Amino acid sequence: MTTKSVVFAVILLGAFGFFGLSLRRMIKLIALGKPENRLDHLWERLKKMIAVALGQSKLFREPIPGLMHAFIFWGFLVLLSSVLEAIGEGLYSGFSLSVIGVFYQPLHFCQELFAGLVILGIGIALYRRFILRPKRLQVDRHAQFDATAILLTIFLIMVSLLGQNAVRLQGEMNQSGHFLSSALAPILTSSSASVNATLYEVYWWLHIGLVLGFLNYLPYSKHAHILTSVPNVFLTSLKPKGALQPIDLEAEGVEKYGASDIDDLTWKQLLDSFTCTECGRCTASCPANITGKKLSPKKIMTDIRHRIAEKGPMLLDGGTAAPVQDGEKNPLENTLLHNYLTAEELFACTTCMACMQECPVNNEHIPAIVDLRRSLVLMESNFPPEVQVVFKNLETNFSPWAFPASARADWAEGMNIPKLSQSQDADILFWVGCAGAFDARYTKVTQSFATLMQKAGVKFAILGTEEKCTGDSARRIGNEYLAQMLMKENIATLNGYQVKKIVTTCPHCFNTLKNEYPQFGGNYEVVHHSEFLRTLIQEGKLKAVKEEKTAITFHDSCYLGRYNEIFDQPREILKSVPGVNLLEMKRSKSKGLCCGAGGGRMWMEENEGKRVNVERTEEALALKPDVIGTACPFCMTMLEDGVKEKEASETVKVRDIAEVLLAAAE
Template structure:
């Protein structure tokens, strides 16, 4: 027994040493990344770990796969006690039963979780090889890696039960009366006879401990590295608003070699850590509208490519391995990630929403776009016109800046230049100012605000694009120029409260302007109109007998968690029957216009707006409701392309509400 203990001690010590060496290697690789503070607000970060990492909040959005993973995760947490048992036996010929009768309950949960883990592994293998959902159809090496890990987990559980069962048969067990599964296994093993039990026990124990130590040391080289990094990654995930992009500093611009991300050393340490943490589960890619419609973008492959390139290049950067021409001639962008992948992204945040380990795909994609635009001047040709218009006309379109306030003619709305004593600035946005269809929405919002007695004004031709299209397209310099000019205008008129008509403007003003000194109380028009209804300042007087389905804007929903306000407005109107699309709320499908895609052609695969329009039309609605100018344009185009113009209207929530209060409005003499 002493020899066995000594052998185990040597193997255990070597295994821990190898594990620590590999852990240090991975930690060292992070040093090639740029610094980023992810150590603030520890209490908030710990709360997120409890709900997302330990509570498995995101994984449980998918019932079968979620619970399967839940049991495997918690099985490992609880079965750390079983590993402790095995280590104590190897070192001191005892186990946790030395703590007394409480061990009875530990042993029960060891059995319970062991059984659930085995069942979960079998379900996982069934899904991977029999059911084969699209997101699990990966390259052969990843498939083999996943299978190897699952089989290791399976045999770790079997050998655990075998170790405990032979202890029972050898009368070496204490407080095992609640081991319902082990007791049954012990009866099976008992058929081998008393003399075989000690040999079986040694075989099971050695296999168990070698599998556990082997598993531990295989992880740093496996896609299942996330078992070690997922909890830290959740802890270090961004606590800033979901709709916020990290700004670039343009100070000392003449000394900057390049802007954005070309290779892994341009990433932050957290972005590299995201690469370590990717589970390759494919949830991000299966939710990606670009991928669903045949575009080359796979958010999963973006993150996997970061990990592959880090493992390849970090050793040479840190002088841990010799530099080679092959490694130096490659870059993350171009050799691992193509331009078409980056420009296919709509920045809808579906990938981030679905990721169970809080990987931040969108920021990384935009950082790579920034390199292409700011350093290489490489971007889709359509964006040349967009950028030029933003520079010259302060709008993505070729409209004269002087006509920006013409939509309000005849509505008796003053500009802040005429009267800056108003409480709210109505931020109309480029679409509300220039797009013929969305001007009607701007008018509807203005009429509702006037009806409710809201004190508001507009900027007219002093309003400029918020910078959102330029920012999402990677032109950070142009975006910051527009942002600073708008903030100066706000300061001139002492603007403190803003109502927006566009979710993109809403998100930028609310979540991103604070980084540049612009702090405002910002409302999107649907949440403000709901507020007016609750306060009784707007009264619904008409019944609208129509079947309506509502399309969630990504920048209103996933970016800012505004899901209920538009639905509550519709629900408050008598006669409206609201029917949800299959993909709705935080699982809603993007219209295809975000991330500056509004200004680029879809040349690959199916048009995203057609995919979304078909889903809406499948419900046979009278009205497709939206709350975003981009969504309205894309859905209107989709309805036209599906020859459904005579059957279905596309309307903004404000237009529908205005129709419901029209009688009261007319009585008030506003129309």
């Protein structure tokens, strides 16, 4: 072996050894989290990994930044072959991948192509970061330096690769596979053979040195996602998006519910924090942050990572902290809650899932937020004071409102609607929901939908006074105990009647009944009224015949759209009405902006920043519609309040899809 080979072998072993120790440390820190099985349905996981991680599908929701990142990511994958070749050459003089025969020339072409695309991507990234400066890229000095250093390092890795190729080409006749390095040869090479020999060594050592240095820097920077993003996507939850993980409230010996620190979170939630790219897409789409609240989904991820860095090593050392100076606090006495994240931040979340929808590496912010809320509610009784009334009403009246349970079926007086206790041969149960039963405005929607079912000849029944709140708000606020009580009581009633199919107008009821009741033995076919009405139209049982010359913009409910991917059905119902001109807001469908009521926010005051419902209403009113269409009771309330605040009630109405269809039906 040559001196170069020996020196390089020592450096290579040292670099790989240090990287191995760093990776081992990271894995041990992640393993501090609670156990969770994420290795089921391997084929489904593989497909998701290929689409999201390798295909970069979520990044292309923003085309220009998406293309920029894809150039860099795909370039790195292709250029791993050049790194392998450089390592082989360092260990054995004259080594090359030419042993692959006819594929060697195309490989060089791909290397050159992607090296150019990576450089282009870096240029776009620097332009966006320093010239365009979108809000989500306006970060502190340390984060800016870190990102810039990484981009420049990648740039030098590409230039050094092209420099090696350019020197190799000197004197070669066939340069077809090296179109970029041959074009740059006048800049990167010399006419002197001896100088070129020196340049080649400089380029080679620069290339491999930067690659090995970059590799060992990754575990300690925000760019750790380069190592963790692919496995993180592979380990994405395959459970329904709308299903929170239940707490086993009957487990013996459990003294703590929810999460107050990193060792209360699952290992996957800790992995999420290491995988966070700090791109800011989550925060840029967060309705709370957009309207001036302190909540930042990105900060939640980075705070978890910072707390791991503070507490993790001490836990690995047996829970002992390093000596502290007089007056200093022992870091073990800190917690993720309160020292890093405040109750104010956590309760600002509407659980709209925009953060998770936009995250390019499939981080799961909402489950972590709810776990932290659970600790606040169940362990500290720490929640917004107005929620206390909601909890009391749910416990005594089985509804967030103070109306007595005996009034739950009052909306149906005179409509000849049977109760399930009187008509057990019904084909479908109409789950009315609390808003549908008690809210003065939304009972009109309930009546409209019931009338449409009667017109279509549907055999349905209601539970009447036997129906109770599904537990959605209690669960998402963090009161898992109250939520499970309501859920189990409802399931006992439904199973007692052997209910098979349920239809509901409320997306929150729909999501809970469909995705969370199976956790406790409640397995039913659950459909939303938008799906049900569209089916009745398709079957010819309902038909809109009266012309409605109306401009309508439809607002997507988060729990209907992002959670359950029901986007087209409500629009198809509106389009079936003659004369309707359907207008789309810029933020619509999977990019729709929350109304501000989800996650229990319906029952909380909004004292910080701009009201979310006003932000959404302004976007709708900018289209100058006659009607803002909805398919959710919470959305209807929030948008009607927004229209009133903007003093537009005389010209713009908020109507449910059932009301629009009924007005035009035969």
